[in-house]
Structures are given as C-alpha cells and as structure tokens.
Amino acid sequence: MNLLPIRPSDVEDCRHSAASIADAMQKFINQHSTVSIERTILLFYGVAGANADGIPLINLCVEQCVNANIINQGVAYQIAQHIKAGSCSPQESAEKIGYGGEIIPITITPQEAIDILKPFTKQAMEKIDSSCHQRTTTMEGFESHEQKRFGPLKYVIVATGNIHDDAVQAQAAAQSGADIIAVIRSTAQSLLDYVPIGATTEGFGGTWATQENFRIVRAALDIEQEKQGRYLHLVNYSSGLCMAEIAYMAAIERLDMLLNDAMYGILFRDINPRRTLLDQYVSRRIIARANMVINTGEDNYLTTADAIDAAHTVIVSHFINEAFATQAGLQKNQMGLGHAFEIDKNIEDSFLFEIAQAQLVRQLFPDHPIKWMPSTKHKTGDIFWSHRVDGMFDLIGIMTGQSIELLGMMTEAIHTPFLHDRFIALKSADYIFKTARHLGDEISWKPEGIVVKRAQNVLTDAKTLLQEIEQTGFFSAIAKGSFGDVCRTETGGKGADGVFERHESYVNPILDELETNA
Amino acid sequence: MPDNKLPRHIRAYGDRIDGSVQMSFSLPMPASEHAKEVAKHYAEAHGLDHVLVASMERASDDFSFFVVYGKSKHTVSPGEIKVPDVHIPTWSPKEIDEHIKTKLKRRIVIVGACTGFDAHTVGIDAIINIKGAAGDKGLESYAWIAAYNLGAQVDNPSLLAKARDLKADAVLVSQIITQRDIHKENAQELILLAQKQNLRHMKFILGGPRIDNLLAQQLGYDAGFGSGTKPSDVAAYILDVLLKEQGNHQ
Numbered sequence A: 001m002n003l004l005p006i007r008p009s010d011v012e013d014c015r016h017s018a019a020s021i022a023d024a025m026q027k028f029i030n031q032h033s034t035v036s037i038e039r040t041i042l043l044f045y046g047v048a049g050a051n052a053d054g055i056p057l058i059n060l061c062v063e064q065c066v067n068a069n070i071i072n073q074g075v076a077y078q079i080a081q082h083i084k085a086g087s088c089s090p091q092e093s094a095e096k097i098g099y100g101g102e103i104i105p106i107t108i109t110p111q112e113a114i115d116i117l118k119p120f121t122k123q124a125m126e127k128i129d130s131s132c133h134q135r136t137t138t139m140e141g142f143e144s145h146e147q148k149r150f151g152p153l154k155y156v157i158v159a160t161g162n163i164h165d166d167a168v169q170a171q172a173a174a175q176s177g178a179d180i181i182a183v184i185r186s187t188a189q190s191l192l193d194y195v196p197i198g199a200t201t202e203g204f205g206g207t208w209a210t211q212e213n214f215r216i217v218r219a220a221l222d223i224e225q226e227k228q229g230r231y232l233h234l235v236n237y238s239s240g241l242c243m244a245e246i247a248y249m250a251a252i253e254r255l256d257m258l259l260n261d262a263m264y265g266i267l268f269r270d271i272n273p274r275r276t277l278l279d280q281y282v283s284r285r286i287i288a289r290a291n292m293v294i295n296t297g298e299d300n301y302l303t304t305a306d307a308i309d310a311a312h313t314v315i316v317s318h319f320i321n322e323a324f325a326t327q328a329g330l331q332k333n334q335m336g337l338g339h340a341f342e343i344d345k346n347i348e349d350s351f352l353f354e355i356a357q358a359q360l361v362r363q364l365f366p367d368h369p370i371k372w373m374p375s376t377k378h379k380t381g382d383i384f385w386s387h388r389v390d391g392m393f394d395l396i397g398i399m400t401g402q403s404i405e406l407l408g409m410m411t412e413a414i415h416t417p418f419l420h421d422r423f424i425a426l427k428s429a430d431y432i433f434k435t436a437r438h439l440g441d442e443i444s445w446k447p448e449g450i451v452v453k454r455a456q457n458v459l460t461d462a463k464t465l466l467q468e469i470e471q472t473g474f475f476s477a478i479a480k481g482s483f484g485d486v487c488r489t490e491t492g493g494k495g496a497d498g499v500f501e502r503h504e505s506y507v508n509p510i511l512d513e514l515e516t517n518a
Numbered sequence B: 001m002p003d004n005k006l007p008r009h010i011r012a013y014g015d016r017i018d019g020s021v022q023m024s025f026s027l028p029m030p031a032s033e034h035a036k037e038v039a040k041h042y043a044e045a046h047g048l049d050h051v052l053v054a055s056m057e058r059a060s061d062d063f064s065f066f067v068v069y070g071k072s073k074h075t076v077s078p079g080e081i082k083v084p085d086v087h088i089p090t091w092s093p094k095e096i097d098e099h100i101k102t103k104l105k106r107r108i109v110i111v112g113a114c115t116g117f118d119a120h121t122v123g124i125d126a127i128i129n130i131k132g133a134a135g136d137k138g139l140e141s142y143a144w145i146a147a148y149n150l151g152a153q154v155d156n157p158s159l160l161a162k163a164r165d166l167k168a169d170a171v172l173v174s175q176i177i178t179q180r181d182i183h184k185e186n187a188q189e190l191i192l193l194a195q196k197q198n199l200r201h202m203k204f205i206l207g208g209p210r211i212d213n214l215l216a217q218q219l220g221y222d223a224g225f226g227s228g229t230k231p232s233d234v235a236a237y238i239l240d241v242l243l244k245e246q247g248n249h250q
C-alpha cells in the first residue's frame, strides 16, 4: 500500500505530547488505589465465595477494611496479619474479615507482610501465567492456518442475554467464518460495583460478564476450534466499575481480547475519572501479564460528537490510550486501537474522508492490531440500505489493511444481532475481502487530492489538541468536553468514593509482581 | 366508525396488487432439501401462496437461512384502523416562542432524561440541547422554554424530584434499549410513581426509536414520539396541550 504523505515530525510530536500527558497522570496513579483494585488482589489470592445474598466475599472483605479505615494500607496487609495470627490461607483470612468482621491491629511491618504472603503471591502468579501459557500454546498450535488467511480478522458480537444461547450462537458464527467472538455485557453491568457469580440467563442488550460465563463460551469455542482446525478468539469487556476484576477473570478463563479504554467509562457511563484511570492501569497490568489484546473505544466518540468535526479527537485519544497502555506494560501488538466508519452518509465524498481516516490510523499505528468499527449511528431500519453501507465499510477495511474488523450488521438500528444477521455480514465480508484483496496495493494517492488533504488536516488538528492537553492536563481536557463532546469533572461521577490515597505502608505484592514483569 | 373515504381490502403491491411479500428467517436445522420444504411450509403457515424459496443458505452446521417470496392472501382496510395521532400544530420555532409569550403568557418548564440504566443520551440531547436534530434547534434554544436535561442513567425518583422542584409542565423520557421489553417496565413505573406522588397533572412524554404514540398512551403517557422526531414537534405539541388546558386556544 502506498503511504499517505504525512510529516514524521508531526507523528513524533503527537507521541511526545501523549507520553507527557500520561506521565503526569502516572504520579497520581502510583499514589492511589481503588476498592476494585483491592478486590482484584483478593481474586489473585484465590478468595472465592459469597454470602447468602450473593454478595461476593471479596466485596465484603474490602468493605470491612474500608469501614475500619485501613483500606489505605492495602487489603493484602490485613490478610497477611491474619495469617500471622494463625489463619492458614488468604481464603480463611478473608472469611474472617468479610463474614466475621474480624479486623485485627497491624503488628507486622510491610516487609513482613510481603514475606508472609510470598508463597501465596508465587502461587497466584503461577496460576495466571499457566492460563496464559495454555492459551498461547493452543493458539500457536493453529499457526499453519493463520498463514493461509488474509484480510482483517472478522469480529462479531453475540448478545442474547442467556449465556447458553450465546455459546450456541458463538459456535454458529464461527461455523460461518467469524475469527473473533465478543459476548457483550448486559445493560447496567458497568455501574455494578461487583462482578456477579455463576452462569446467567437474564441480560438486557447483552449477557452478564461473570467468570463462569467466560468459561462456558470459551469451552464452546475450544470444541469448535478443534473441529475447524483454526484458533477462535474470545472477547469480553473490562470496563465499568470492575475493570481489574474482570481482567483477572478473563485472564484465568483464557480470553484473548478485552474492551478496555482509559476514557470510555468516564465519558459514556459517567464513572469517576480518577477511578477509571486507576482501574484501567491495574487492569492493563493484568492484560499485559496475560499477553491479551485490548480494544479501545474511540469509535464511540463519533456517536455523540460529529464524525467530521471530531475526527482528530479519535487520533488524540489513540495516542493517549497508547501512552497509558505503554505505561501499564502493554506492547504495541496488544493495543487494538478502535476507530469507525461513522460519518453521516448524506455527506458528499464522506467515503473519501473515511478512507483518509482509516489509512491515517493504519499508518500512525503500523504495529498495532487496530480495530475498524462499522457505521452504527447513521444506520436505519432500512436493512437493505444499511447492508450496502456495510459493504462500503468492508471495502475500506480490506483496502487499508485493518487488523480487526467488527462486522457491521444490517439490523444495527433495530436489535442486537440475530444468528442470520451475522451470517449475512460474514458472507458479504468474505466476498469483498476476497475480490478486493490487493486493491490497496494498486492505489497511489493524489498529492493534492481530497484524501491526502483530509488526513493531513486531521493529523494537524490532533497535534494541536494534544499540545493543548499537555499544557492543561488530562482531567481538565475531559472537563472541557474534548472527547465525544462529553464533559466530566475530576471528582464527579460514579464510584468516586471507591478511590483512596495509599498510606506510606501500603502493601500490594501482586501489583509489585505485575509491575516488575515489564 | 370506519372511514369510508379510505380504500378497503388492500394488499401488498409488488408488480401489481398481488400481495407480494418477502420473508427471511433461519430454521434450527441444517440446510437440506428437507429443510427447504420445511421453510416453504413455514411460509405457507403465514398465509403465503405461490411460495418461492428463493435462497437457502447454510448459516452454520445446525442452522439454515432462507429468503422466501410469496403472495399473501390477507387484506386490510385502512379505514378500520385507528391511530391515536399526536396533534402537532404546524408552527415554526419562532411562532412557538411568540405564542408562548402572547397566549400562554408564562414560560414553559420541561425536564428530560434518559431513564433507568439506559445510557443513550443522543436522542434526548437532540430534543433538548441547543444543537437539536437535523437543523431543528433543541428546546433550550427557545426564549420562552426553560429546558433541563438531566442526562442518562437517571432513576425515576430523581427525575420526579427534579420535576417537582422545578414545577415542570412536562416530563420528557427517553427509552432506547428495548430488548425483552425493558423499556416498557421502566417507563410504566415512572407513571405509577408520578400518580403516587400526585404529579400526574404534568404532561408525560415518552420518546425513542421504538416508541410510538399508541404504545406511549398504553403505558400511561400523554404522548409518544419515535424516530426522526424534531424538537419543534415536541415544543408545538406541549404548547398546544397547555393552551387547550388554559382554555384560550383558537
């Protein structure tokens, strides 16, 4: 593919500004923690169970520490103290704290706590590493197939609300050619401050993300991929108020990708900005350790802001997401930056603008598994028209060499995808990917043409905005509505009370391990 | 009373008035000659004659997908079908402001939100925020309307509390997610709560892509607005009912 003529120095400037924006936030991140992060630490230590009302023990345990005003020392500290006092495991300690409300005074030093927990920390790391190992060796086993395939990985969504139907539909999608299956979460899950337990059959607009649900669909895909002789990727959402917990559960259940964005929760669910920043950091540390891929959510900005005017904010957010991800130890090949075919279809030459944006993103992030997302907001109930829109979208996907393509659904404006909606989308994408396979190689850009100009303008605007944010800071950019036209304040939003400053004696051996892994 | 001016016994129009319809669906069985025949019977069971299974596709190992054409035997008479139309006077935004000032002689207060766990703000924003929809400016842009947009994920009690505090004339509710009828439950609960709190004298208006006036009324609302609604439609409707209540409408 011929490259668009963009100035390398512009790209360097963007990366430089983004790195300094993320750097400034890292100081804050290193001094704070959240209830979700602390619960995740308990998950690492194998703490399981729930009370009679179904409230997970990890929640009860962290709540007790919050109420006793000792959470700022880290839940691990109290767990270690209980082991010192005779409990034989983190589970037993957590039960005493969570069910029994037994908080005991700290007598050991932080270093002693770390030493007491050492065998359990080692065990916890072995567990996540072995899941990761199992997943990657399975994937490598199918490599010969990988060499034959071409074009973007075909990604589809299942969202029946019932995990058992999701499993059936995931297999059916794979049988009609899908490479990646995402089970999307039920409405309302992002605002739950706990992860439900067990298999679920009642969701709205999606299915609850639970560890058991992850296991069920992974098992269905394990069977299917043996049958087909090719690897099938599974995706879920690490977002909302439980980013880190879900990242851990996904790692253990061998998921391949997670929707995970440094800003999505802030902008689209009104979750507190501090909370999101902290949670995204730890969730990404887990994702980095387990060698999974993140999918970021910049496509969404174009549903609340205008896709022509706000195109540069997508690029800005890519650079910021990349910088935060780098700080959390992710490699480029783990960063699935998202962007979308979302310009109003009534606008003349908008297809050219879409090409410009898709090609620009490809060039700016050549080593990243970038994710090309379909038109959604401008779809209508006219499924025949919508299907044609998706064809135009597929054409750009193959032409500009996108890594992952979330296939558009002709029924986007109506319902979450039905079985045959996915089939039709897959069949059509196959047709377009095959017949236009080398289209990109044939194209050279007119130097003064519409596409080149558009790409250059978007990049220039992105650079300007990044430099502005570098001056004003990340939180104030969000407060000003720089992304998606949505304004959120640093201390507002849901889950703000779950953020706390770490005490100087804060103990978190798991995070220490995740951070040294880099 | 049936409307006699409207045609009776009409059918779908394809090449002529022939009742041509197209159906597409999946069956939970593998594609096969047998499945094709099953699909044909399935279409016939819906009242189609001359059924043509135009395409059978293997959607997966266990599912087959069909595109079917046929001639429907059924007819309908438009005159016998009643739709509770929302009465929307054809006033321009300027006229609306003018009428509020000169006829109603006080500001109209509206409070809106996307309620429950629904986080879709674009629809309610299009109605309330200045930006508006398709070139038609939102309610905030009217000098004589005080519009409050509470955003999304607003629970019913908070919406009503705000409506009471502001002495709202109208409460605007947006419901976008409809899977398994979640929108109906939540929308209906608001009305029940409003009745309990003696707030039902306010106008309650429901909107969203899957909402129509009939459904809204069934759920206890005064009116419902669907896809493609313009803010000026909503403003004109509210003004019209308020004027009628005030009794000086001409």
Ligand code: B12
Residues within 6 Å of the ligand: A184, A185, A186, A187, A188, A204, A205, A206, A268, A300, A303, A304, A376, A377, A378, A379, A380, A411, A412, A413, A414, A415, A416, A417, B112, B117, B118, B119, B120, B121, B122, B123, B124, B126, B127, B133, B172, B173, B174, B175, B176, B177, B178, B179, B205, B206, B207, B208, B209, B210, B225, B226, B227, B228, B229, B230, B234
């Ligand atoms: C943008 C979008 C999002 C954005 C929303 C951003 C935001 N801040 O609003 C994001 C990405 C956050 C999102 C999330 C989800 N979404 Co969504 N989303 C859409 C999408 C693509 C467009 C909606 C839109 O903005 N339309 C444009 C506006 C202007 O149109 P409108 O809403 O119809 O409004 C007009 C009229 O209806 C009317 N109107 C609307 N409200 C009101 C109120 C009043 C009082 C009046 C008078 C009029 C009125 O006037 C408006 C202007 O004309 C639709 C698909 C589609 N094309 O419709 C899916 C869609 C609505 N989403 C869907 C789903 C399932 C979800 C999720 C549950 C997915 C998930 N599992 O996470 C989450 C829900 C999160 C939550 N808690 O609500 C489904 C709903 C399926 C169903 N029938 O139940 C859809 C249909 C997509 C699909 N096919 O699956 N979504």
